[in-house]
Amino acid sequence: MNKAEVLEIRKQFTPDRCTIDHICGCYVDGELNKKLVSKKAFGSIPEEEMFKYLDIFKHTLSGVFGKSLINLEFPLEEEQEGGTQEFLLRLRDSHLEDDSLIDEFYDKVIGNLFMEESYYIILVHAIYDIPGMTRDGIEMEDASENIFDFILCSICPVAPSKAGLCYNEKTNEIEDRYRDWVVDGPSKGFLFPAFIERNADIHNMLYFSKKPNDIQPEFIQALFGGRPPMSAPEQKTLFQSLVEETIGEDADYDVMRNIHENLNTMLEDHEEDEVNFELSKEDVKHLLADSGVPEDRMNYFDHNYEEIIGEQEQPLLAMNIANTRKFDISAPNVVIKVDPDRADLVESRIIDGRQCLVIAVDDHIEVNGINVRTFLKD
Incomplete structure (x- = not known):
């Protein structure tokens, strides 16, 4: 998938465009126990609660490709009976109405995901009626030819709210604040199948990890089956x-x-x-x-x-x-930070038999914020 394809799916997570039919949830405590399992029609959720879910789904499709968003192509053997792709395909085709499949999915997550805190697994099913597109890239709402039948999984950490004081409006008192358990934004998730060339591609999936340095290869392998990619x-x-x-x-x-x-x-x-x-x-x-x-x-x-x-x-x-944001040169007791686009300003030369770095200065020089150009001698 690319940026445009992800953006098109993200746009579906708004109240006026949303086509999610079923939502399933599983709250897992710190001891890996399923404390809560739920399944309901998405349209039955109160409006304010629905907005919060839609925001979670948008964040599951957010980030930089190759870092937080990773395209995965299933190995051919995983598309056979019993493979990871075949399992996800059955899960999607069930429209999340098969409790045994959903429970098996939860077990796969719990058995392979490492989280330091409790977490909430959210799984939704939706069907996006893909509008036609003109040559100029303009959507034609009445010219739909294909559908995108997909599932999206978001895994969110759950932690107690911070301790503190609060104002109780009923008693008109400042008192100890009640600490409840708060569902945070997603830390892991995936979209299956992938949305490629504006159509469903069941041979691929899109994986999300909020932290690029914590993609959890074992978890990816359990869901995907192939060799996990290298993190950024x-x-x-x-x-x-x-x-x-x-x-x-x-x-x-x-x-x-x-x-x-x-x-x-x-x-x-x-x-x-x-x-x-x-x-x-x-x-x-x-x-x-x-x-x-x-x-x-x-x-x-x-x-x-x-x-x-x-x-x-x-x-x-x-x-x-590549380092596009910095070009740092370090030596004992010295660190030189250079604009990454102007690495040419620093040259390596041998002066009096010693290797030296020579910095071209065509403007002013500041030391601790003070302009010292006028003190330089030829």
């Missing part, structure tokens, strides 16, 4: 290790600056892409070679890639391994 922080860490091992001890500052600049150029060139730009093994190899990594060091690349990234190649998202 993991991709960055492994890429840095790959670069360090390939360049070796004689890492050159100019090479690292070139890698930074070349990665950012790649992102700019693919900024308008609907799908995030991925780097294959060969793409990474060309990136390092084009950035000036010596040929004798590139001979180690294939071995290093298999050792660090793995033999089963997983592409790296450019946005996950």
Whole structure:
């Protein structure tokens, strides 16, 4: 899925567009006990409560692709009887009216999800009547040809409200506030099937994790069945290790600056892409070679890639391994922060036999907020 496709589904979670027919819930306490199981027609929920649910569903489809939102394609074997995709398909096709299937789904979540606190599993079913689209991208409400039959799961932490004082209007007193259990925004969730090219794709699902560094591979594997993807922080860490091992001890500052600049150029060139730009093994190899990594060091690349990234190649998202917001240079007792678009201002030179970083200054200099340009001597 891409941004436009996610946005189209997010727009359905408003009172005037919502087509959710059934909602199921399971409250799980800290001891992994099912304290509450519920199922009802979504239209029977009071309006104020409905607004809060719709907000949760919108947040389950929010975030940056490759970080909080991850596209997953089911392995073929998981589409056979007993597979993860086949199970989710049966769950969807039941319109959440089969209690045994719903209970089995709850057990899968509880048995594989790690949460430090209690949590609330919300599962909904909806059918979106997909409107036709003109060549200019304008929706035609009366020209619907297909439907998007889907389930959405949101898993929300539940924690007691903060202790404190409150004003009791009935008694006109300031008193200890009653602490109840509050359902927070979603921390995990998924959409099945995926909505690709404005249609249902039962071979894919969209996974959500509020924290990119906590995607929980075991949980993904239980729902998805395939090899869990690498998280965004993991991709960055492994890429840095790959670069360090390939360049070796004689890492050159100019090479690292070139890698930074070349990665950012790649992102700019693919900024308008609907799908995030991925780097294959060969793409990474060309990136390092084009950035000036010596040929004798590139001979180690294939071995290093298999050792660090793995033999089963997983592409790296450019946005996950590039630093678009900072370009930091650290040395003992010194940290230099440079605008990521102006890494060219810092050069590496040998001066009096010592390696030095030279910073070009064409404007003013400030020290602790004080302009000191006038004190500089030629």
